[in-house]
Structures are given as structure tokens and as C-alpha cells.
Amino acid sequence: MTQLDRIRNFSIVAHIDHGKSTLADRLIQLTGTVAERDMKDQLLDAMDIERERGITIKANTVRIEYPAKDGHTYILNLIDTPGHVDFAYEVSRSMRAVEGSLLVVDASQGVEAQTLANVYTAIDANHEIVPVLNKIDLPAAEPDRVREQIEDVIGIDASEAVEISAKSGLGIPEVLEAIVTRLPAPKGDRDAPLKAMLVDSWYDPYLGVVVLIRVMDGVIRKGDKIKMMQTGATHGVDKLAVLKPAMVDTPELGPGEIGIFTGSIKQVRDTKVGDTITHEKKGCTEPLPGFKPSIPVVFCGLFPVDSNDFEGLRGAIDKLALNDASFTYEMESSAALGFGFRCGFLGLLHLEVIRDRLEREYDIDLITTAPSVVYHVHMRDGSMQELHNPADLPDLTHVDHIEEPRIKATILVPDEYLGDVLKLCQDRRGIQAELTYAGSRAMVVYDLPLNEVVFDFYDRLKSVTKGYASFDYEITGYREDRLVKMQILVNDEPVDALSMMVHRDRAEGRGRAMCEKLKELIPRHMFKIPIQAAIGGKVIARETLAAMRKDVTAKCYGGDVTRKKKLLEKQKAGKKKMRQFGKVEIPQQAFISALKMDG
């Protein structure tokens, strides 16, 4: 048992890439939690996709022991969180499990959009916040300016911000001391009935579902019978452990402690993050407030390129879902693409990550249809339908009006790019809500339709600001607008996978851009191919892809036969990455690229 005042629990939060995971590395290293030979950069980013992209997707918890200057050894539970806005939910629920946050700010970049968003979440969670200025080893680092910025923009005291280089290890002892002296100890009553928060859960191939908990009151022991208050499910505690970050068994976890248990739970879906865990008998009566569930905001269809892979895809999606309760899926069938799944994601990055994992870990080539947000279709009879797929839009004669989700977008941008950012937001049907300055940076808040943002807004924003803008958003609600379904016809055949909902005033522009893009993406065929965008029966844009005129190998003699044959075979294999629409083959890549466009 650990005395409450010798425990500190905190999350490490920051804008993407400001160095959270690297700071976690140093804390783990300096406290000797992991043997030196087992250390590697961003140790906690264990998933392939995290390592490859150099970002954190999943929050990770580690328990470290720190002998402080006051002579006592403290138990520190740190949670490294993801920075990307798609995974903001991971951050907010992690914060509910701890009492304080290290707010990491890159001293060469300053306050960014997710810095702000994280601070607000931390304040909501009643956190004590310790600002940490990272990357002071960089020549471009301006800790004084950034300190001022933190005070101006965020309004928290930054006079005692710790200056560090997570890379070199400079300032890490000071961070550890600050954690102990400036963050509050957890509270809790060891003698009260067990009350623990279900913080996270994941699937482990050997252990089944692993449940991360934070004990509030009482004590949980190996062998206990516990109950999940929201779902009502009961389980025996088979294994109880703390994460260092490897699991180390422990006989019990008391108030203020964070650890995991397993109890023959089959699916991650059987657990509800935010649920309250108590003993089956003599449990607590008052559950914790719980979390708002994460809801998917972007939907798209995933279809196997090779229809024989459908069962494989089903298996792969089921498996991925074991571990990621934040994405949803249901079977879908499309005239052109056959059987697949309609999946919901937290955002475009989440979509990409899942798609990548399906393709790589399960070796299935996928076609992704146009991502869509969830529309509210209000029928004339007063009922409302949620529309996840433009293909399902009901007969318009029965539709009264359509509403789309809106967001509050916060963008931080250096002065010189402000004009470009305003234009971009305006072009995307945005309504300005706020414009303030902090030093040489502007903070713009816009009310925007989500569907104008999901496709390529972030890419565009990065490109018009040369990467200097940062962006965060939250969904605010629904609003009616003039929304129509635009269809794309290739060689006079509608390609349902490319249908999309657009605002009527933006339809021509989008249609034209789409046709032009497809003209580049579809290889020339032996015949000419009209490419059209249409609303209802009315064509609003048209391009023609000329027939292939020359495609022949000039020299082909005895020595070229093998090479040429291999090339044909490769092309044949490449054809698998194509989809047949009538007589036309459309490369898989076209579905992805067609949706990323300017304007």
C-alpha cells in the first residue's frame, strides 16, 4: 500500500510533436524504470504505425518511482497522450484519471491550437498545470517569449515554467521535483467501498481484454469479484498489475493508484470507458459521473479491391475493433464495389490509421469511398434520419430539409498568413466568430461546416501557411443548409463510391475539380471516356479523357521477352488495384486522391 501523499498522477499534454513522448522517455530513463539497454526513442509509442509516423495515437500509462529531494520516494503515474485532434478524446479521458498535467510547449514554436485545447480540457478536469518549455536546445528556442505567450494567450502563470530539453535530458530533474512539489496528491478513502474508474481497455492476445483503472476509494485485490456499474457485468480479477511499462503483478491497488486487471473479458466493446468498477458485494452506490462517449464523425466505405477478400476484411475489422472501440462498422453493399463496410472514425487521421493497419497487418487492398460526415435528414413527416452514406439519401420528395454538423475551429497563425487563412475559411463556408492577437500570432475562431473540413482542410491550411498554422476543432451542433447529393459518372455509369453531399453553391466548383482530378487519375483507355458530375439528372461539370493513342514497346527482341513478360504480369497484378466500372478501370488511388483537392 502506498500512502496517498506519496503518489502523484499526471498526464503529459501538448500540441502534436511538442515532445510529450520524448519527455516521458526521459522520466522513465532518469528514474531507472526501464533498463538502459531496453530504452529506445518514444518508448511508449509501441504500435508500428506510431513508430512509423512518429506520433502517438494511443495514450500510455507508466508507473515510476522517484526518490525526491525531501527524502521520500514517490510513486508517479504518468500518462503520455496523443497530440492529434482526432485523438483528443484519449486526452480528455486520461485527464479524468489524474490530478495534474504537464503542459509541454515547444519553445521554438510556442502556443499552438492543441496547446489551448488541452489547457481548456485540463481546466475542466480541475487540474493543476505545470508548464514545461521543451526543446530549449534548439537555436530557435525563445523560452521568454513563449512564457509571455502562455500568460497572454492561456492566462496561466508561467513564471515557474520548467525549461527543458527532452532530447538531451536537460531540466528533467527539475521536472520531477516540480511534479512532486507542485502537483496535488490524490485523495481517497481506503476504507470506503471500492470505487474505481475504467480509464481504458485494450486487447492483448495472451491475456484477453486488459482494463486500465484508477482507484478512487477502497482497495481492489487479486481474486476479487467486481462489477461494472454501467454495464452490470461482473468478473473475477484474474490478474492485477501496475505498468512499468511492462506489467508487474501487484496483490492490491489502493486509492490514488493506477493499474490494470484482467478478468476473462472477451471484447473491448464489453467494457465502457468511464464506467465505475466496484465490488460485486458491498459495492459503492454512487457511480462516478462517467465520460461522454466518443462519437465517430467521419464515415466512409471500405471495400476489398478483390471481392474474394471480403471475409478476410470482416475478420480483420472484427480484430481491429477488439482493440479500438472508437470506430464503428456495419456491412454495406454497393452496386459497383460489392460488399464492404461502412465505418465511422474520429477523424481523417484515424481513418487513415485504420485503413493502413487493415492493409498492412492483414494484407488486404482496400478501396476507400468518399468520406462523409453524418447529416440529419428531416423528412416531411417530421421524422429524422441520420445519413452516414450519400448513397442512402432518401427520395428528395419526402425530404423537408437537411442539416449538417458544424464545428468551432480554432486556428493559430502568424500574422503574415492571416489573410490566407481567412480566405480559406471563408471559401469553406465559414463564419468568423473571433479574431484576437497574441504577440505576432493571430487566433481565429471560425464556425465551419464539418464536411468542408474533413477532406483536406488541414492539408490546405498547412500549405497556405507553410506549416505555421495549427488547428483544433470541436463539434458544436447541426444547422440546416442547402445540401445536395452530387454524383460522378464515368463513361455514363454512376460511381456511387464517389457520390458526395455538397452545398449547392459549391457544387459546380467541386464537380469541376473532381472531374479534372479524375481525368488525371484514370489512365487512358482504348476508348474515350466522358467524366461528369451531376445533381439529380443535371450534369454540372464534364471532362473527356481521350483514348490512349500510343502504348507500345518500340524494341522487343529475344533478350527482352522475359522482361516484357514480367512487366505484363506486374501490370496484371497492378490491375488488382483497379476497379471495374462498366468498361472503365479506375485505380484505387483515384478514390483517395480525388477527394483531396484545392478550393
Add this chain to the structure above:
Amino acid sequence: MRAPARRPPAHPDARGRAAAQSAAGGVAQAARGGDVPREDWQEAGFGIYLHWPFCAAKCPYCDFNSHVSDRIDQHRWARAYCAEIDRLGTLLPGRVVQTVFLGGGTPSLMDPELVAQVLGRIRATWPMANDPEVTLEANPTSAEAGRFAAYAQCGVTRLSLGVQALNDDDLRRLGRLHSVAEARTAYDMARAVFDRVSFDLIHARQYQTLAQWRAELTEALAMAVDHLSLYQLTIEDGTAFGARHARGGLRGLPDDDLGADMYALTQDLCDAAGLAAYEVSNHARPGAESRHNLIYWRSGDWAGIGPGAHGRLSIGGQRLATSTPLAPGAWLAAVERQGSGALPDEPLPAEEQATEYLMMSLRLAEGCDLARHARLAGAPLDHARIAPLAEAGLVQQHADRLRCTPQGRVVLNGVLRALLG
């Protein structure tokens, strides 16, 4: 396998074993009409390709296995070639050799003595067809032209001259060491000593216009005897042009549309001059086709000798793809130290043979024998694949013959993709 009822093609060979008995040059008759089934390769015959991997300079567009070296021990090369001929002789006893092709690189850099030794060894190893075609590839510089007569003397019957362009600026851009005037002189010297002379031109060059190509080709047709090879410039990976192109350099190349127009113009002018295309890039008066190259396009057998030379040999009921080390030094070392320049043979499954036959034969105006293709593939080509191509005017089918139309031939890769699925 049943003997086809059709008339056999131009220069069929008989069964190897039987041919061995007949005198050199005599077309074997033993197997013909007997109950021994014909092998597939006999539809097209047997030839020998010998690769000389050296050039005086490397042309920036060229991805052939060619190297520049100032120390070439031609005696050593002669010994190595002869050793390989001996090795192949024991593998293929009695095969009647219909054609020999000395290709490169620049075989006109070979000492006539080396050529004589090699050809002599071939003649000593295999029976020769009545009227064997022995081609040598030559570059049209004066130094090389000086050796033409000697080549003719030791048995070369046909010269293929790399003229490439009839315009000095373009020759320089193509990195050639000769001028137009030099090429013309070499060509005239070649005509004086060889029965058959062909030359190569490359079109679709940088900044070339349709009108310029029309003028140049008209000039070329006036020069031509009975055979021309007209290649569209191909930007190959791993060449100097390839690298420049990848960097965004090498401007002024024709786009696909202009390239297609040039190809169409080429067909028109050559047709009118009586030198119709018998293959994608090869034009000849009827009967003047390169018999050696026809073996490739008709899927006959050929032995590949020299560094990087590929072969196709039907032995013991299998068809083997043969290959050798690419680097001249590696090949020499293999021959000298291991007594063989052969890399492991790769037996070709029947369906690959069928693919090769289809892909090569459709390059020819005569097209593909669908019955032969079906025998190899084990099933006839799906009519559903042919029909839309025929409808689009890209192929024509008469009985068992499938041909590309001239429109189809320019998009042959597309036609093949459609046929092979």
C-alpha cells in the same frame, strides 16, 4: 500434340536428331510427315544470338548491355565464345542453324578474325541451313566501315547499321560518334559488299516535328534497299537520358499524341514506298524480313551466347529460358573458370510460353496463330476478350489468325493487357 494442318512457316526446322544426319545445309526431311510430333519451336526455327558487349562510347539513350573498355583481349573473347558454342553443341546436337545474329554493343568493333573464328566454330558444331542468314550490327563510323569487306568474307551476309538520324545536330544530341556524311559513306560501303543491308533510325526525338520526320524518313526511304528499323525513342531507366528525364530535364520530347502521329506517318510513308511494317518497328519488302528476329517473334528456339544473352531452348520436352551473367568480366570468368557461362535455366510453364507467344506474335503483321496459342495455353483465348478489341478496330480475326490492325499495334500494350486480363 498434333501436327498442324496449316502450311508451315517460312523456315521451319525438322527434329534436331534427324537433322543431324542430313548434310550441312540440307533441310532435314526425316521427321516431316513421319509420326514424330513436331515441337512447338519448330513452327519458327532455330538461330544463334551472340552478344558483343563493347562500344566505343556509351550513347545516353541506350540500355543495352554495352560497356566502354580500352582493354579488350579479343583472343580471350574468341576462346570464350568458342567454349560456349562447344557447350551448347553438346546440349543441342544436330540442330540446324538457320540464322546467326552478332549483336551488341557494337559488334563492328570485333576483329574480323574473331568473327571468322566464331562463325567457323558454329559451322563446325551444327549443320547450317541452306541459305543461312548471318547478321552483324554495325556502327557507321569510317573505322568500322573499313572492316565490312572482311566480315562479308568470313560469312556475314547481312549488315544492320545504326544510322539513328539523318541530321547532324540530332546525332550529336544522341551522343553518336559519327556524322550523317560518315554514315552515308559507311552505308554505301556496306551495300557494295553485303547482299542485304538494313539501317536503324530513331524518331520521336527532342524537338522533332512531324514535318521534320516526314522529310527525314522520305530521305531514308530513298536510301533504303529493302529493310529499315524505325524505333521511337524510348527513355529507359538507368540511362543518362533516363536520369535527365527524371530530373525534369530532356525537354521537347513529343507527347503521346505527337508520338502517335509520328508512328502513323511512318506507316503511311513506308506503306507507300513498299516497305510496310512487318513488325511494330521493322519494315521490309516481302521476303526481306530479318529471319533471325522472326524467330523471336514467332517463338522459335535460339541459343544466347555472351554476357547477358538470353535464350529459349526446347530440350527434353521442356522449354528453358537460359541466361548468362550480365557483366562482361563475370561472364568471362564463369566461362573460363567454371567452363560454362550459363546461369541456372528456368523451365517455362506452358501458360508462360503461351503468354510469350501471344505477346511476341502480335507484334507481327502476320499476327498470332490462335490454334498454336491454344495448344500452349491448354485452352482457347476467351472470345469475350477478343470481341471488344475487334469491335474497336484494334484487332482482326480470320479463322485462327489474330492480328493487330495498325491502330491496334500502336497500343499493343493495351491490347495485350485486355487479352491477358
